[in-house]
Amino acid sequence: MTTVSMTLNGKKVSANVDDRTLLVQYIRETHGLTGTHVGCDTSQCGSCVVHVDGKAVKSCTMLAAQADGSHVTTVEGLANGTELHPVQAAFREHHGLQCGFCTPGMIMSAVDIISRHGADIDEKTIRHELEGNLCRCTGYQNIVKAIQAAAQEMHGAKVAAE
Amino acid sequence: MYDTTYHRAGSLQDAEAKFAAAEDAKFLAGGQTLLPTMKQRLAAPSDVIDLGKVPDLSGISEGDGSLVIGAVTTHYEVASSDVVKRLIPGLAALAAGIGDPAVRYRGTIGGSISNNDPAADYPAALVALGATINTNKRSLSAEDFFEGMFMTALEEDEIVTNVSFPVAEKSAYAKYPNPASRYAMAGVFVAKTSAGSRVAVTGAGSDGVFRVSEMESALDANWSPEAVAGISVPADDLLSDIHGSADYRANLVTVMAKRAVAAT
Structure with a gap:
């Protein structure tokens, strides 16, 4: 057993867990934050993407102990109270989901993509950047549209809702 | 994943000492291969020694x-x-x-x-x-x-x-990724170095990475995609699986070499 402490969505947490505990298990099972999903469990699908020290990583492919001392943000940590994060709002506005299973990972990856590329990100780049996030409903059109809209929204450009 | 004991190394010396003290340890860097392998129970180290924060x-x-x-x-x-x-x-x-x-x-x-x-x-x-x-x-x-x-x-x-x-005078890499896994089915790195032109291939060889000396000589004489266009590697030593035959991969090597040179 090992003690893993971190700042999870702005709150200091600590727990004694098996050394082999994956970060995603620590988030979901130890701390009850089930917004982060386990899809493929083989680092392909991206449903489990969270931010560790500001970087979007697959939490099924990281030990909780590796994140000891880190700042971890999950999809539950994005909104400001009842006000959705612009990426969450854009996914709702543009219907960027069908069944919703991949959505938490899509949103966490999208926040990272937008922070690296800024407002002018084009559709091709978004699609390429989503290489590690799979939507089994194949609802990519609206996911891409939502990310593009959020990028413009977050960087000040006015976007008309479609 | 089988049970294991996690250690975070604080320094190189610390990593060496922890490895020596463990029964059957593995070093862990980013974990993008080792952890999936452990999850599939294809590896079961008694201890993992994390080098990530050294x-x-x-x-x-x-x-x-x-x-x-x-x-x-x-x-x-x-x-x-x-x-x-x-x-x-x-x-x-x-x-x-x-x-x-x-x-x-x-x-x-x-x-x-x-x-x-x-x-x-x-x-x-x-x-x-x-x-x-x-x-x-x-x-x-x-x-x-x-x-x-x-x-x-x-x-x-x-x-x-x-x-x-x-530092190389010129360098470029071109790969043909498997459409599903995105791993290279053939990847060719070309470089113009002080030691001459060099061409190395990954993804295709049944024994891992290899150089293509014939392409290197051709590029020494003329650094252009055309110089490597007519050179193919023998298919005998190439991987053959459901994703592509050895002959297919041999062709990919030539095509990727041309693309890599063109990208410099």
């Missing part, structure tokens, strides 16, 4: 005519480094194409080369650029380091500390 093993620096990359430097750091882009642009481009963005934030150059997956991208760059792999025990040339599929010259308790690349 300060001396991380970072990118410019030497006298060389580029030095610490072993636990991530693919993201290599891909986005202005120093790498300026000195060896082909290497930055290669790192930008490994896995996906989330994998690139965790995966490391030292971890990738120590694993020596036959479809990994980095081995082609290290061999083509004539890189030197420095460990806690010695220095090895890339060609001596990579010994075959998932095989390297590393001893069990040996740790890659950094990789030193001589």
